[in-house]
Amino acid sequence: MLYFRNDYQVGCIPEIMKALEANNSNIYMPHGQDVECQKAKDVLQSKMPDVHIDVHFVSGGTIANATIFKAILKPYEAVIACKTAHIATREAGAIEATGHKVIIVDDNDGKITPAAIEKTFNQHMLGYGMMVYPKAVFISNATEMGTIYSEDELHAIHDKCKELGLYLILDGERLGVTLMSGVGYTLNDIAKLCDIFTIGISKNGGLFGSAIVITNPELEDGFPFVMKQTGAIMAKSWLIGLQFQVLFQDDTFYQLAKHEDELSIQLQNALHNLGYPLLMKAYTNQVFPILTNEQFEYLSERVDFDIWDEWEGQYIIRLVTGFTTTQQDINDLCEVLKETAKIKLKK
Amino acid sequence: MLYFRNDYQVGCIPEIMKALEANNSNIYMPHGQDVECQKAKDVLQSKMPDVHIDVHFVSGGTIANATIFKAILKPYEAVIACKTAHIATREAGAIEATGHKVIIVDDNDGKITPAAIEKTFNQHMLGYGMMVYPKAVFISNATEMGTIYSEDELHAIHDKCKELGLYLILDGERLGVTLMSGVGYTLNDIAKLCDIFTIGISKNGGLFGSAIVITNPELEDGFPFVMKQTGAIMAKSWLIGLQFQVLFQDDTFYQLAKHEDELSIQLQNALHNLGYPLLMKAYTNQVFPILTNEQFEYLSERVDFDIWDEWEGQYIIRLVTGFTTTQQDINDLCEVLKETAKIKLKK
Amino acid sequence: MLYFRNDYQVGCIPEIMKALEANNSNIYMPHGQDVECQKAKDVLQSKMPDVHIDVHFVSGGTIANATIFKAILKPYEAVIACKTAHIATREAGAIEATGHKVIIVDDNDGKITPAAIEKTFNQHMLGYGMMVYPKAVFISNATEMGTIYSEDELHAIHDKCKELGLYLILDGERLGVTLMSGVGYTLNDIAKLCDIFTIGISKNGGLFGSAIVITNPELEDGFPFVMKQTGAIMAKSWLIGLQFQVLFQDDTFYQLAKHEDELSIQLQNALHNLGYPLLMKAYTNQVFPILTNEQFEYLSERVDFDIWDEWEGQYIIRLVTGFTTTQQDINDLCEVLKETAKIKLKK
Amino acid sequence: MLYFRNDYQVGCIPEIMKALEANNSNIYMPHGQDVECQKAKDVLQSKMPDVHIDVHFVSGGTIANATIFKAILKPYEAVIACKTAHIATREAGAIEATGHKVIIVDDNDGKITPAAIEKTFNQHMLGYGMMVYPKAVFISNATEMGTIYSEDELHAIHDKCKELGLYLILDGERLGVTLMSGVGYTLNDIAKLCDIFTIGISKNGGLFGSAIVITNPELEDGFPFVMKQTGAIMAKSWLIGLQFQVLFQDDTFYQLAKHEDELSIQLQNALHNLGYPLLMKAYTNQVFPILTNEQFEYLSERVDFDIWDEWEGQYIIRLVTGFTTTQQDINDLCEVLKETAKIKLKK
Structure with missing residues (x-):
């Protein structure tokens, strides 16, 4: 057979297994307050020199998305996504379970356009006070369909979001293969364009874990509280921080x-x-x-x-x-x- | 001008105002346990002789819908509706606020088809365990577009729901104008076809109020608890029961x-x-x-x-x-x- | 017998019934945007000259409380109350249903003390990041036990809330009998001391209805959206506005x-x-x-x-x-x- | 220093690290459908021969508790716990975030008594329909205070729960040290007494992970859906299954x-x-x-x-x-x- x-059917690269073993007996502070998470944040920050980032490490993609939207949306605010988006399909209603609507808009091969964002935003403004208020746009890059946003497309979405006052949230569970597909933009560019994005490693060399990278300082406040509430904080978060170090310190x-x-x-x-x-x-x-x-x-x-x-x-x-x-x-x-x-x- | x-820009018919005034000094039990609500239930039951009904009176349509889906759906279950459905638009995310996804399917002039129900159900079965489980279908009759379901269409949807194990929920905020539009079916027929439906009076002669009619006995248990929790129970519920009596005892x-x-x-x-x-x-x-x-x-x-x-x-x-x-x-x-x-x- | x-076993005073009848044929804007609600706000504002107030009218007390805490608390924030508080007992978990913890503190005959507030606040600060964050204090006046807060007690609680950065929310479903019990403070004083409070009329002459009075301008934003989502907005809100006018324009x-x-x-x-x-x-x-x-x-x-x-x-x-x-x-x-x-x- | x-400040025992390394290149089915989770369930079942168990593996204790109560409680049902319970303190309101009240009852050194359960149950029955319905009892063993329930105490609580129709849920994040403290009961006894209990390993030799053991077959249905929704399912769940095998196959x-x-x-x-x-x-x-x-x-x-x-x-x-x-x-x-x-x- x-x-x-x-792309998550095996464990991790040997370098990560070795690092875990080598540090297995160290004594660490719990819940992400350890030195490995701090070092991992520093490494990630060094890859995104133009933006100050706040980083949190969680065990996986679904809980990352649920935590993000629970943290940043007010009760009546909603997130715009396309019908194939992970949050709209394979998360068993995790976003709705936090009380928020996922507004579906048309897409091209899994990709949202600024026009679709604007159209749905305007429709909701016609129903202002009666309908949910669209406050965020969720895109995956690469998408669930394996397609990717070009740099121009990302800029156009970013500009539209800024114009309409929407947060741009990027699901980067497959951000690695995106950046290496010849798109011409970098992690630093992503950081400049998004308010929050994630970097997944369980599909790209790691055992498990996602980094939630917050670039919009207004969204930092209270985020760890929400993580605690959703159960997203692992007691031994250093396990994730260490993996990110191995993967990012040498461009592995x-x-x-x-x-x-x-x-x-x-x-x-x-x-x-x-x-x-x-x-x-x-x-x-x-x-x-x-x-x-x-x-x-x-x-x-x-x-x-x-x-x-x-x-x-x-x-x-x-x-x-x-x-x-x-x-x-x-x-x-x-x-x-x-x-x-x-x-x-x-x- | x-x-x-x-159709809710004025108060009520004079007969209702008179009835309210005439009974204003009566002493009533609170929270729907009064004789007027009981009499109103009896009148409604007499209009639906073929089905045993359980009836609850609430102040309006949005809270009726939110209460219904909160009461009947498990956390991972969702409701199917069309994009113009009231629960999908002008309720400010009230259903999602109870934790449940509203799955949007294609419609014809505001009406859902059995084919659309089956298609989305099957897609969710392909993602069984990963996607929400569709457990209910929500239709409005009349729809938000002023269109109505024919008797054949209602039967076809009912049959498809039974086949797939889905509850059929009918929003009847405009049920009066539907039944009088020459459709050829009656309140009794609606009761036979739906698991739960509502009857709105604020658009049809009443000051305010909706009746939630439960015909599926499995859905009765715990319903009043959920009503209490959503704030749907009025202290002086007799005000609503009395209005229903006036409107239904003489076919007004x-x-x-x-x-x-x-x-x-x-x-x-x-x-x-x-x-x-x-x-x-x-x-x-x-x-x-x-x-x-x-x-x-x-x-x-x-x-x-x-x-x-x-x-x-x-x-x-x-x-x-x-x-x-x-x-x-x-x-x-x-x-x-x-x-x-x-x-x-x-x- | x-x-x-x-105190809500009968309808309303005759003056209210007359006013409802007299205005029954008027054409009103829906959802609280009508002239009667505006006039009622003006009358209430005239009773509280020292504070700018924002007022919303809802059908009852439970939905008022659920809407308030849903609107003002972030997901990880909680409200402090005593064990006999309505939100802690007879609202069937309405606050928790919006996702928020009700933290129970000791009371004297249904009344909370600044010392109890401070003690529980400090305990939660010891568990900062792990425990919910107490952000509001809920008091009823009169309490569920029929007791009342003296002016000194209210000032002391207000000062403690200010010191700790907590919102003070007062449930005034029985505010009328409180103010008339010889306490020596007025509606205007209540407005100066609380961030949000309610005035109930269904126990004091009205058919139904509560006014949510917001005195902290930071809490106004988005409030109507949350009301829509909880189903708290009545289509014919003028019914409530009119009742408040009758009750407050002549001190009835x-x-x-x-x-x-x-x-x-x-x-x-x-x-x-x-x-x-x-x-x-x-x-x-x-x-x-x-x-x-x-x-x-x-x-x-x-x-x-x-x-x-x-x-x-x-x-x-x-x-x-x-x-x-x-x-x-x-x-x-x-x-x-x-x-x-x-x-x-x-x- | x-x-x-x-007890979770270091990684895991060397045997677990070796097992992870040895199986790191294997190809596994995702989301807990792998052979390691199945083998781990078999090993656990062999330790509890008198009860048929259903087992799910999740990343940690908070998400285990949130998932359990979300899955088993209806919207208006609540869980009884003591004031030092983990769900009442250090989970940042995770249970309330799923919409359910945690009812606090008196305790002796962190332990609940049948008398306290009965007293609060009866109080809630006096307010039937108005108050939340207590449907589950949550105990930790060992408690957060390091105390343990004797076999008689567990039986008494179990009997009281059966009498009142309550689920008994036991948090076993420190179940290992409990069973080895000389209590005289075994995992098999726990399985006979509880409807659901957890076994934590991150404090007892493992890197991370908790097993949710369901012994009441009525509570099995839909559980994996809720796990998916809360983000509790790890893509590479075999990592947890393997750890449980190592810890339980030789009584380590x-x-x-x-x-x-x-x-x-x-x-x-x-x-x-x-x-x-x-x-x-x-x-x-x-x-x-x-x-x-x-x-x-x-x-x-x-x-x-x-x-x-x-x-x-x-x-x-x-x-x-x-x-x-x-x-x-x-x-x-x-x-x-x-x-x-x-x-x-x-x-």
């Missing part, structure tokens, strides 16, 4: 992401050449080929993958490269896909 | 609604004959003509109405007939509309 | 309250002279005599009242005077109580 | 706990012999001596510890033994304490 189900984070991107592009090219329709062009480490029923069954027995959607006897599947995926894995997968492709021809 | 802004409720419908159809025909485009064909007491900028300005100075939407220099406005609207009011309005229509021609 | 169960509110107090003091004196133990000395319109089992049974057949608590074969009952209670009612009750008192002697 | 601040969990208890008892005896007053007699790994101001200052410079409370110039401090505390650490601490004790004498 070949494994392309997701970026190298792993680049590796994931390169293998994924190879895979996409192979799929294209084999004649598979693709849901959309991918730029990061997720590819979404469309299979017939027969192809799906054949492939299922040989490759472990996720089903993205199905209709009318067709399957959209997701193939994901991870930081431990090897060139040989890709070669083997392409061989299987070659055989799978023939099934259609036989029919 | 002519007043067509909404229906006569008022019929009056509203008839004047509204007259108005719609006049608009059509004057060449106004209409957002959609109305069946109840709301009409949505589309005006140019110049028409809008001219009419605004002579008639009090609500703006529904605006784009590209056009205005969709809402004209509503109420239980105190007279034939003379309609005649006067039609005169003004005739003048207004000419403005377009001049251009 | 004599009725002393509560105060005369009714004075009447309630006077009859209650008579009743308390009679109880004392008849040898009944009292739970505590009352100052307003609620009296809490303690009865034996036999007395309880005898009185239950002749008088309608509420049970406050029971232990060891004794009953604490509550006798309440209302604005329609007459001197004859009190005389009749005293006769019954005289007979009831003998039961103990017989044993 | 000697470190006695808490118990040996570590026994070690902590033994050193703590030594420490307590030393404190007693040195004349320190103790807040209460400890049975597990936490000791609470009371120091004067001068002693506090002297000790602070030599030992790292937590402040529990302070009043009138006295400090209650907490000294905690952990699984890495050595006999030498205790000896060194006792030496310092001997010097510290003299400070009082000098004065």
